Amino acid sequence: MPLLLTVALTHLAGRRRQTLVSVLGVALGVGFFIAMSALMQGFQQFFISSVIDVSPHITLSDEHREPTRQPALVAYPLGAVSVEGVKPRDERRGVKRGLAIAAEIARLPGVQVAPSLQGQLFLRYGSAERNATMIGIDPAAEARLTRLERDMVAGSLHALETRSDGIALGVALAKRLGASLGDRLTAVAPSGVMRSVTVSAIYRTGITAFDDGTVYMPLKQAQILQDRHNVVNRIRVRLSEPTEAPAVAARLEARYGYKAESWQEANQGIFNVFVIQNAIMYSTVGAITIVAAFGIFNIISTVVFEKTRDIGILKSLGFAEADITRIFLMEGLAVGVIGALAGWLVGYALVAGLSSLRFSFGGGGGAMSSDRLRLAWSLYHYLAGGAFSVVSAMVAAWLPARRAARLNPVDIIRGVS
Amino acid sequence: MTVPVPTPVLEARGLSRVLPGPVPVTLVNGVDVAVAPGEFVAITGPSGSGKSSLLYLLGLLDRPTSGTVLLEGRDTAPLDGDELARLRLEKLGFVFQFHFLLPEFTVLDNVLVPMRKRAALPRAAMTEHALDLLDRLGLADQARKRPDQLSGGQRQRAAIARALANAPRVLLADEPTGNLDTRNAQTVFDIFRSLAADTGTAVVTVTHDEHLAAQTDRRLHLVDGRCV
Structure with a gap:
């Protein structure tokens, strides 16, 4: 294993419980992201396919x-024309x-x-x-x-x-x-x-x-x-x-x-609702991920604080600033990646659990009714959730990593000796 | 003042370090020094005389306010942080009053850290070399232990082994015996002296122990940041 990674993982292993909490935070964020995305997209796809199924795709009407x-008005397009007393023609x-x-x-x-x-x-x-x-x-x-x-x-x-x-x-x-x-x-x-x-x-x-x-x-x-x-x-x-x-x-x-209305136009109101629905979902899930990122920021800040001495000696041994930055970025990355992998499992389990639920509504039957939650399985949800968590982990790790890299070894050594 | 040395491995010219602030504090004031290969030099002086500050400047850990440090005849003033880090890795070794061993790593792994960073040898050769070093310092049977399982003297010897891992040209020690009893302190100095004599590594150590300082080739006495 590369030296920097060894040092990074040693730091995380030294704070096992806090690392676990951070990983869980990321995992829940990613898991909920996947489950919510599957729910929302599944419902929306089900709704759209029902609409496509039930209603015509285009309605040409006598309007x-x-x-x-x-x-x-046609004769004087640029003139100020006022026509009064117009009666509708009885067509x-x-x-x-x-x-x-x-x-x-x-x-x-x-x-x-x-x-x-x-x-x-x-x-x-x-x-x-x-x-x-x-x-x-x-x-x-x-x-x-x-x-x-x-x-x-x-x-x-x-x-x-x-x-x-x-x-x-x-x-x-x-x-x-x-x-x-x-x-x-x-x-x-x-x-x-x-x-x-x-x-x-x-x-x-x-x-x-x-x-x-x-x-x-x-x-x-x-x-x-x-x-x-x-x-x-x-x-x-x-x-x-x-x-x-x-x-x-x-x-x-x-x-x-004549007016020809597509199904998209006829259901525009619903699609607008979908947009708002998605915005609400993504901001909720985004908030979870931000909380998870704070967890990562917290653990890496703690490690930097705790390992100030080690940072000082590594720098005196000849580690460059970039090496120190890399160590702590790797720690963030490790939490992000492990969290994302665990989050995939959580998301998969949530989606599987939700899709096994059955509801019974009185009346039943027909195109628009369903006895279960419609969930969309999409690799994209997993990739997006994983990418988001890894990126936010890196961002969260960046600040403490920079601080660690800029620590002056002389100050550290003087403080201890 | 300094004795002229033909080919100094480490040389300071007009070295000064001033801490900026409302009242600037002068730590090191116009020091000239040259250290030859294999020379064993003690920096002595009362507390606050700038001994450690001078050592950090010589060890490229700190930047002088004016003057310059030459390592193997090469001026280090124009080098950037990464290049200085590279020189520390390849040419210099440090021992401090506190051992600064990484607590989660075994003694052997601690010694391997600078070698792995440098990555000049295959992994097996590194381990062999590290075990050899530990053996020479009487720590062969402590290699797989963690620092907290060692005595104070053993820890300091492990720290010396790590400082020597990349076969530095100069070993810089800042009060290396400050936390040790007389016997262990003497052992450390014996190691330094044989290191200088046998391998040609220059050793520069800060100490306030007159008895130990007397055992070195040369003493550099600092008062208020000046050599006297």
């Missing part, structure tokens, strides 16, 4: 990001040439498209009345695009295809109405059209807002109820590569002029 500009709402656009998008490689018509609906069954969002769909396209078919608890999407008056209810809505499979309900749309519909399917997504307030029916039926024949107002797109959604959305928006 525009900017209100239509008045011709006067036929919907994506113009929607079905044609959908067919066009469907020709892109790796893309699934489902056009739909969304609107409000009033459902009556006996004396029970509920309003709901109705989504007119093409059941076959819907099956390819979302996990609706997998969420079915009674009936099937296929049943919607086979009968024109079919309707799929969320499980909570069916319960509130007291309706079950095969029951006939009365549906009234804001257009005034009233039709009789048959419950052909019941689904459960696990998201209460969906299960309680959304109904699916064949596109044709929805168009009749809304009195908007051949109109669609949503074109939902699913990509083989979800991360490309923003770029594809931007292209679609540029081409068709």
